Amino acid sequence: MGTPEFAIPSLEVLLKNGYEICAVVTAPDEPKGRGYKLSPPPVKVFALQNNLKVLQPQNLKDPNFINEIKKISPDLIVVVAFRILPKEVFSIPPLGTINVHASLLPKYRGAAPINWAIINGEKETGVTTFFIDEKVDAGNIILQKKIEIGQDETAGELHDKLAKLGAEALLETVKIIQTGKVQTVKQDESLATPAPKIKKEMCQINWTEMKAEHVHNFVRGLSPNPGAFTFLNGKILKIYRTKLVEKTSEAADLKPGQIIVDGDSIFAVCSDLKLVQILEIQIEGKKKLKSEEFLRGYKLKTGDNFEVIEINELRKILKRE
Known part of the structure; x- marks a missing residue:
């Protein structure tokens, strides 16, 4: 489950390593440009190029969508840069639902972690994989990978590095889950910082x-x-x-x-x-x-x-x- 360019390396790494992708869930097409022509999200374009089943629900609580996920019956759901999932969805797979987040949680929970890390002058950041629960970006951590932020590095440049690092972290995380020996770490709520959407x-x-x-x-x-x-x-x-x-x-x-x-x-x-x-x-x-x-x-x-x-x-x- 994902929408922007950031999610593509994660989807690609699973495909290249032979994992079966039952379906790709992404946002609906949106009108863009002067003619307001419907434009598909980047993840959809990549998915269709690789002959993957695509779902584009307007409402993640729609019973039809939830039933469709149950029918697909995934072992694991992977979320990368997507919307907040309701419990009815993230509790479906027996191995759980994991998220790849572009910060070193619990710092920078929210929609714009890359931007806020740079705005706040952080010298390092990274990616975190964790099990999704009912509180946004607050689930138990599976693993983290760190990266330095250059003094003049822009959010766009860091975005591309973290997308690749996120894919590496995801592959490693899925392999750990496959062993059945996942050891997680609870997030320290006292260290939590927000990264709200930028208007x-x-x-x-x-x-x-x-x-x-x-x-x-x-x-x-x-x-x-x-x-x-x-x-x-x-x-x-x-x-x-x-x-x-x-x-x-x-x-x-x-x-x-x-x-x-x-x-x-x-x-x-x-x-x-x-x-x-x-x-x-x-x-x-x-x-x-x-x-x-x-x-x-x-x-x-x-x-x-x-x-x-x-x-x-x-x-x-x-x-x-």
């Missing part, structure tokens, strides 16, 4: 409150999607990549949110009067560009301001997108 309105950079290191982590934690943003002359400006640099004497004369242009480089002043260098940006309605490319078509000068929009007005703007 667009949460992605605005607040230059007057965020220090340079926080801005840098915020940008890479939201890159490439949904993307950290600010406003320039009333237009949304997404920032995809930054670099921390040393504070300069010039920055001391400027206020948070103001811009320094030095040759083909763009810097922004943060709340601690330290700078982040802006490397990749995208102004509303245009394509993503490196800063030097952006400066050739958009005349910025030192002292210009990145704007912070008040939350109620911001919601109105984002609703129009």
Whole structure:
């Protein structure tokens, strides 16, 4: 059971190692693009390419769906980046239902563990396999694999590494379950931290409150999607990549949110009067560009301001997108 690209390596590793996939459960097709044409989720595309049975329930508590799972009678259910399963589903298989989660639980329980780990400046993260129970991401841990987070690594880059690491952890976990000698560890609830779904309105950079290191982590934690943003002359400006640099004497004369242009480089002043260098940006309605490319078509000068929009007005703007 899974929906996005993150789940594909896990499904693929089970296929390659000869495990019988009774069915693949994924989200319904969704309308996308200007024509709102129905688009299948990535897991469905992969499953059909490999001639696997696909189920796409709208409601996981639908009796017809539950009966279909009972009819299929799986020995084990594997969940990777999917919705919250009701007990009527996860209790069906005799070997249990396991989840591959992209964090070192109990840290970062929730929908966006990769993003929040980077936003919060973590130096390492990993994947956890655990048995699903009624509380979200709180089941007993089977195994964990760790990985370092690079200082400039983005959520997109870390996502791809963790997808592969998750597949490795899943294969190892399934083999352990096959032996019938699974030893689990209960999660320490005192260490639990949330990783809620990220909404667009949460992605605005607040230059007057965020220090340079926080801005840098915020940008890479939201890159490439949904993307950290600010406003320039009333237009949304997404920032995809930054670099921390040393504070300069010039920055001391400027206020948070103001811009320094030095040759083909763009810097922004943060709340601690330290700078982040802006490397990749995208102004509303245009394509993503490196800063030097952006400066050739958009005349910025030192002292210009990145704007912070008040939350109620911001919601109105984002609703129009």
